[in-house]
Amino acid sequence: MFRIKKLDIFILKQFGLLFIGTLFICQFVLMMQFLWRYVDDLIGKGLSMEILAQFFWYMGLMLVPQALPLAILLSSLITFGNLGESSELTAIKSAGISLMQAFRSLIVFSVVICLASFFFQNDIGPRANIKMAQLLISMKQKSPELEIPEGVFYNGIPNCNLFVQKKNVETGKLYGIMIYRMTGSYEDQAIIRADSGMLQSTEEKKHLVLSLWSGEWFENMQASELANSASVPYRRETFVEKKIILDYDGDFNMTDASLLSNNERGKSLSQIKRSIDSLNHEYDSVGRSYYREARRSLYYVQPASAKDSLSALQRASAKSMDIDSVYDRLSDERKQEMVNRALSKVQSQVSELDFKSMFTSDADRLIRQHQIEAVNKFTLALSCLIFFFIGAPLGAIIRKGGLGIPVIISVLVFIVFYILDNVGYRMSRGGMWTVWFGKGLAPAVLTPIAVFVSYKANNDSVVFNLDAYRHLLMRLLGLRMKRHVASKEVVIDNPNYASDKVRLERITDEVAAYSKEHHLHKPANVVKVFFKYQPDHEIERINEELESVIEDLGNTRDKVVLSELNKYPVLSVKAHTRPFERKWMNIVAAFLVPVGMFLYFRMWMFRLRLSHDLHTIRQTNEAICKRIDEILPASV
Numbered sequence: 001m002f003r004i005k006k007l008d009i010f011i012l013k014q015f016g017l018l019f020i021g022t023l024f025i026c027q028f029v030l031m032m033q034f035l036w037r038y039v040d041d042l043i044g045k046g047l048s049m050e051i052l053a054q055f056f057w058y059m060g061l062m063l064v065p066q067a068l069p070l071a072i073l074l075s076s077l078i079t080f081g082n083l084g085e086s087s088e089l090t091a092i093k094s095a096g097i098s099l100m101q102a103f104r105s106l107i108v109f110s111v112v113i114c115l116a117s118f119f120f121q122n123d124i125g126p127r128a129n130i131k132m133a134q135l136l137i138s139m140k141q142k143s144p145e146l147e148i149p150e151g152v153f154y155n156g157i158p159n160c161n162l163f164v165q166k167k168n169v170e171t172g173k174l175y176g177i178m179i180y181r182m183t184g185s186y187e188d189q190a191i192i193r194a195d196s197g198m199l200q201s202t203e204e205k206k207h208l209v210l211s212l213w214s215g216e217w218f219e220n221m222q223a224s225e226l227a228n229s230a231s232v233p234y235r236r237e238t239f240v241e242k243k244i245i246l247d248y249d250g251d252f253n254m255t256d257a258s259l260l261s262n263n264e265r266g267k268s269l270s271q272i273k274r275s276i277d278s279l280n281h282e283y284d285s286v287g288r289s290y291y292r293e294a295r296r297s298l299y300y301v302q303p304a305s306a307k308d309s310l311s312a313l314q315r316a317s318a319k320s321m322d323i324d325s326v327y328d329r330l331s332d333e334r335k336q337e338m339v340n341r342a343l344s345k346v347q348s349q350v351s352e353l354d355f356k357s358m359f360t361s362d363a364d365r366l367i368r369q370h371q372i373e374a375v376n377k378f379t380l381a382l383s384c385l386i387f388f389f390i391g392a393p394l395g396a397i398i399r400k401g402g403l404g405i406p407v408i409i410s411v412l413v414f415i416v417f418y419i420l421d422n423v424g425y426r427m428s429r430g431g432m433w434t435v436w437f438g439k440g441l442a443p444a445v446l447t448p449i450a451v452f453v454s455y456k457a458n459n460d461s462v463v464f465n466l467d468a469y470r471h472l473l474m475r476l477l478g479l480r481m482k483r484h485v486a487s488k489e490v491v492i493d494n495p496n497y498a499s500d501k502v503r504l505e506r507i508t509d510e511v512a513a514y515s516k517e518h519h520l521h522k523p524a525n526v527v528k529v530f531f532k533y534q535p536d537h538e539i540e541r542i543n544e545e546l547e548s549v550i551e552d553l554g555n556t557r558d559k560v561v562l563s564e565l566n567k568y569p570v571l572s573v574k575a576h577t578r579p580f581e582r583k584w585m586n587i588v589a590a591f592l593v594p595v596g597m598f599l600y601f602r603m604w605m606f607r608l609r610l611s612h613d614l615h616t617i618r619q620t621n622e623a624i625c626k627r628i629d630e631i632l633p634a635s636v
Contacts, residue, residue, distance in 0.1 A: 546617065
């Protein structure tokens with residue numbers, strides 16, 4: 001018992017050191033990936049070291065839950081790969097300790113990491129996400145001259161909409177400028193066009209200086225000047241160069257956190273639950289209001305004049321009125337008028353419903369995002385445990401340590417997890433899948449894999465033995481190894497040339513008789529192959545006899561005989577007779593037409609190859625017999 005406890009401590013130490021190292025590596029990789037997405041918001045903004053330090057700190061905290069599963073996967077692969085490569089895992093098993101017992105301490109450690117990941121996502125992660133979102137928004141608002149995009153209107157400057165057709169990043173010049181400037185009311189707006197310009201901030205970062213070249217200025221007159229005027233006068237100015245001063249605080253100012261109240265990633269599980277309840281209550285009340293409004297608009301008939309023939313329709317009850325009969329009593333002009341009124345009303349209702357559907361779809365999306373984030377806290381924490389039961393058994397099976405194969409396998413497993421999780425997230429966010437199905441897709445796929453590799457590793461399976469898969473692939477494709485008979489340095493028993501010659505001559509006659517009887521060049525009978533198969537033991541007997549002769553002649557020192565022995569093919573003694581050894585599998589394959597056709601033509605290929613092999617055997621037998629005739633007189 002004491003020995004097992006020391007083993008647990010030993011494995012835990014080996015794993016712990018690797019886990020700390022791989023956690024820093026995974027954290028660094030994820031941070032670099034995240035930084036690459038927002039590098040444009042950082043470079044050239046004049047941000048202080050304090051702001052950059054906050055950015056990297058909160059980014060690191062935000063990415064810790066994502067780095068934990070990958071670190072557990074990589075460290076468990078390397079740990080048990082090192083133990084297997086150094087034969088320590090073999091020594092552990094030879095001492096009567098199963099693989100699951102060796103996993104025991106690391107299972108407890110993985111459960112602790114799983115709980116820590118959930119705690120991190122529920123308490124620390126939300127605050128880090130909020131701070132990170134505040135920093136990103138604040139960074140984008142600093143130095144707007146660097147943020148102006150091409151081909152779209154930019155409204156980051158107060159009371160101003162700026163359009164730039166093209167900009168030169170190196171010189172900072174803007175080309176094809178159009179500015180909508182609103183200094184007061186709607187009537188007081190100005191439109192400015194210029195061929196080129198440049199936007200710079202002042203030294204105190206309180207104003208922006210917009211330098212324009214070769215342009216025009218259109219501006220309505222002030223509202224006070226229009227009090228006694230029936231028309232709207234305007235001012236037009238053509239300029240070669242002009243500078244405009246815009247009020248703008250270019251210093252770094254932290255965005256108000258209240259603007260991020262709907263950010264689901266910045267909430268704990270209890271806050272998400274309260275937000276979902278409040279959102280459901282709010283949007284349910286809006287939905288009921290829409291429903292009541294729709295009922296009133298659909299069943300309410302606008303009153304008409306007393307002489308109108310529709311007055312009878314208005315007074316009739318919903319059960320007794322006959323719309324067709326009332327419509328038939330109307331004149332042609334009134335029918336056309338009623339149809340136009342109905343069509344106009346329907347179109348207005350459709351437009352209104354489209355607008356309301358946009359509101360409700362946004363509400364559904366917001367609720368789904370909160371639900372996704374709630375489920376994500378559990379699935380991301382659970383993935384730590386799943387990745388351990390994938391990494392540790394794979395390391396025990398592969399038995400390769402270091403950063404080579406473990407890194408490749410870790411990347412492949414994480415890519416599969418990322419693709420499944422990202423697909424599930426997008427389908428859940430779009431409403432095509434339910435939230436629990438989308439976010440549970442990755443764990444549902446990886447959990448059976450973890451159970452499978454754990455079972456195989458515990459039973460010392462060769463599921464990842466590359467040689468076994470290579471041999472299986474060669475059998476499926478009909479490939480085979482070439483015969484290799486080498487000269488022996490020490491020969492105990494010399495070959496019996498006389499006896500071997502007699503046996504080879506007999507094999508030659510049997511091979512000729514077999515080829516003549518079975519007609520290997522012709523396709524086999526389909527019924528006999530799939531339904532009435534009879535075993536063919538003759539070629540098996542011939543092969544055994546031939547291998548016995550080859551084994552005896554392999555003791556020779558004659559180079560000619562050795563060369564001829566290597567010409568013998570390695571026979572496939574069953575593949576030319578039927579697809580499978582079990583009768584029911586052959587019957588099933590016959591009814592699966594594409595599979596059956598493939599297997600039949602594959603078997604025919606083996607028949608043709610066997611015919612060629614038998615011809616090669618006859619020629620080789622004759623050559624060896626001739627060489628034995630030359631050897632025997634010399635030996636006598």
